Amino acid sequence: MDRDTLLDEVLAHLAEGTPEAARDASLAAAYDGGDPAAYGLAALADFWLGDFADATRNATAGLAVAEDDRARGLCLAAAALAAGGDIAAPAVDHDALARLLAAADEPSSRWWSAVRYVAAEAALVGARIRDAAQIDGGGPPPGAAWAGHPFATIMWVCQARIAAFSGRIGPAEEILPAVRASVIPGTRLEPVVESVAVLVRGNAGDEETTRLAAEIAAYVPAVPRDFIDSGALLLLSYGAIALYDVRGAAALAFRAGSDEALSRCTLIDRAICFEMFLHAALLEQDEGAVGAWLEALAEIDGHPITTPTVQRARARVALAAGEAQAAIDLLVPSVEACVADERGVEAAEGRVMLGRARILSQDLGAASREFRALVTETDRSGHGSVRRAATAALAASGRRLPPVAGAGWEALSAREAEVARAILAGQEVAEIAASLFLSPRTVRSHVSRVLCAFGVATRVGLLAVVGGTSAASGVSGVSGAAPAAPARAATLSPRQSEVAALVAAGRTNQQIAGELGISVKGVEKHVGDVLLRWNAGSRFELARIWWSLA
Template structure:
């Protein structure tokens, strides 16, 4: 069999809900292609969570690699194996594999580049993962098949790279394609979990919560990387929505090993942080310290070091040592920023603000969080604004409105004042009619000006007029994007419901919502709009 045929066969066997058969991670005696066959076996072992078995197989593949195909494949599985069991490897070898990707055989380029990007992400090398996206071919077919099950997995890989890079919109588009193209149960579960974590990060809590509930309701076991990964992603989707209890429940279902030995070290650390957070929320210092102790050995791994510092900061805050908590939080931020992990850096900043508030440095906490949220807003990380707002609300402070949202970024009180400003009312007149002090009105007016990004009251009237005349449709949710993609392929509501495993009435509600947002009256109008044509 050719290399492409052997890789094709293995990838198909990995996209299942069942355990990986042990024979897949054994190299056939007398193989004439040791490098490639060792890499295949290492990938199967990684998928089974058998990192100790994968490591020597990956090392053997690297030693025998002598062409671009095997160099890239070998370093991909080495990176994935290192993600679960620390292996020594010069960083330049990983980067050189990325450079070699340009020489990969065309039929192998998509799967091997995608695997290398996933390995780079697992190794906290977001720069390499991003770079690989520029050489990954269009994700429309794999080994000549548009319905290849691993194509969905690749789309989910790409979605996660885009999310961690700060491209939430691009991540949502990729996840929507993954969900729309998912044909098997394993594909649907993993794609739904990927979409959930993107929805949660974007602040779409209702959609994320529904997806997480659906995953946790399934009777599946974490016996391979996809199923374990689905529970991990569900946990992350819940935690960005501040649902610590659900997140912890998902974590405890993500591994058959109580030490989380079958998941990557980065995920191991995050699992322990979530369990620490649950203990902290319950005020259980002993349990929190126990989870911290479990996480301590992971501190030297580059993909986990930032998380271990955040765990320490949470425990220090619970123990009443705010100064130490601040130091640990800021170390976490520095480590996350050096690895270009924007979401982790923001989480560290929120912990740092909590410590500053405990130290009565409220002004410093508010100023720093305002900067962090401004950056997060620019990348579409809506969950960061919500978490930061909660921290400041506890001490009676508020974040500036999101200037990108204008009217929608204002509270109901501020919207009322914005309308009065547009009518030409003075602060004194607004104070009198709304039974507020002029000082309170001045604060509200400043927030209205900030929300619309204008320096004067006249600018508010202009902005409101422009917004009412040219308001565009709200962006679609990930689920609605999935449904639009299926409508454009000619699917009926019934077939969409079956594909997405929801009721037909739920599909109908989503279709109606899309029609309202896009101001069209038919499914053909949706299809034309999706294709970039003007709807009629």
């Protein structure tokens, strides 16, 4: 069997759930045909089965006899993949692998696309997410080169996972259509695709994630057969933990592991799951379980992949014990290491915990700054679950995060919504303060949050976004609202009507001049005339009258 045919057959077996057949075929080709690349394919099958030490041995055997770049590239990528699960694996020459990929004779061929996938998967399971993104982006998407083959879906899933675990949730969502389009209907990969969607949606803050995770898990075998089955369960677990469904996430993670040590899971998955189990034990105040999971974490500590996660897990114990400084000392290097490797989801969780530690140490200013900076970044990337976690952490200190710009009414508290309705009713700060029994300073703070929530800088802009119908419907619930606009306002000239409509839409005089092709002084005169004809005291009142008549 030639090399390309063997690759096709091995990947088909891995996609279809028969990795033992993939390993047997690869070893037969290695022993009988003498192709060094076959050892790399055997190592890939070993990894799929969770036999990480065997994967290391076969990849090493292939490297020892490989004479061409294609064989060396595959065996190096397979060795790097095996090292993601084999804590005793020797160091892998990642630079040599990068050089081989860069010098590939046919970078868009199926062979080199497959090697690039294995290398990207290796970087991902090795928690080197920055490297994974660079490798994956080093050529056309591997899934495109393998279009029509069942394994193409796994390649697209890898791309989505890289984006999601880096914290780039928006880009991860954009990849999902390609992932779904690659699935061959009726195959075992359909639950995997929906599992990665749960991972993405959970980190986006979608509350439906927990229900969906339970539904999708029912389609995964009770006893996972390989990397695909256990991976689907872990993705569902990580989607659930993003929304702090700790118990549900832990149950899914236990299903993914073959034993209490999760010995067939990669090192990063073992570390994250042990942290998850520890978190559950802390919530239940089960000291015996806490000790057991700390011991499990200690067994995999000291490795570059696991150390940042272990530090964060130990910080959880310190926080539970009220030891703020000990938690900070653990979290700072953990976050720095995660940021360096673009482990975005882990970095965000560490920063949330760091904020909690600052609150515990009574450094509320630093905590507030930490959370504000964090949500500013994660809102931009679509990582919505972070805002939920940060909001909950800050609530205990009586402080709040700024609302999501442009999120509208849903971003407002009940009191802020009252202030918004009062603004729309035409009340000034002093009137709102009196009617709601607040200080003017507090009202001004609420006004800024209301404007931010609607993504506008002025009250006229707020009217323009909310519109006449919403404004009118909101007025009735406000005590002491300003009188409604006159039922019969003075008729305007056609030009005055155009100017009034643009003022109500939030345009400045300069913008109106540009749109109508007249001078700014001409706009100022028209605005002044409308104010007089409608007996309005400000542009805001003019806008209110316009919306009431619109």
